Amino acid sequence: MNFLLTSAGIRNPSIHGALVDLLDKPVTEATALCIPTAVLPFPGGPTLAYRFITGATDNPMCELGWKSLGVLDLTALPSIRRESWVAAVQEADALLVQGGDVWYLSRWMRESGLADLLPSLRSTVYVGISAGSMVTAPVFGETYDDPHAPYVIDQGLGLVDFALLPHLDHADHPESTTSKVARMAAEVPVPTYGIDDQTAIKVRDGHVEVVSEGTWKVFAP
Template identity: 55%
Template structure:
């Protein structure tokens, strides 16, 4: 699997170059699918205008608006009602999946319900997550990030990587997201973890981890 796990999208030249290097052809030749599902589960971001801004590439965080050859929408909540023959080939043919922020556990639930979670390890597409879209790939998110409560009541996620992520460190609009708070969060997790700001991403290719940053971050 090729994963680019960001806090705030493809925010700077270093993260952009990392993404280009992970693709097997230029961005202008790549077909993307964007996944807005996480937004619907978060009271600050969706549903409504912010979901539309993500899908249309109108939001400030660079993801959909990077110059892809084409961009389609993959809405996970709709997939259980559609025959797999109609959507699985589209996912298999995509060059990149662009997964929005929002609520990580809501996204985890619908990745499982839709069948996308099972499909992910078999795909050639580069997976680009933002915030919750990155956190969903981890073993667990920590109680501090639990918003929407899943049927299991647990804070576990997909576990495709062996570390957890604390995004948006020292973000001006998130005063509680300090590095000190991240240290407390990490201590409670009792497992590997990273705290990253919006100018940082974590690249994972076949299990090999590399931090890409023009900002600040910390490994716990």
């Protein structure tokens, strides 16, 4: 599995080019499943999920002109015959994972069985937004209840070998200042990337590349 881990979606031509490179085909020839699960616990979650699916957000992802687009809600998977949804995932060129509550997403990645399936998807591209990117790491940190509090660090899926914090120095994300990201990075055993909304991390065959038209910083463990 290859990865394009973004802070805020396919926000510029450089990130779009990285997506096309990972797909090995134009977006218009690729199929995708979008996963809105992480946003459901938020106030107005169903509306936020609909806006993501229909491309009515500031985080371009579903509206890129995919050949086909389906929806995969992780909370429903335990009640569905496994062979039905596994086949749909295996046939998709890309999984588009919305941001939101990273703890909730991590829980349902595991409980749904998708986390166990992901390592076997050799040619699939995992495309994350914010929490959808963070959950792939061995560890993640979040402060939803109080953005001014220290990060609470928890175990991620370990699909990549670094940690990631999105929205670096964004005015609407006081939890993601460079100084706070640095403090969290000092507590974890892997490199930590802080990326802004014009930056993504591309991982192909284990090789990590930062794709950016903005600002980013990597902190040593």
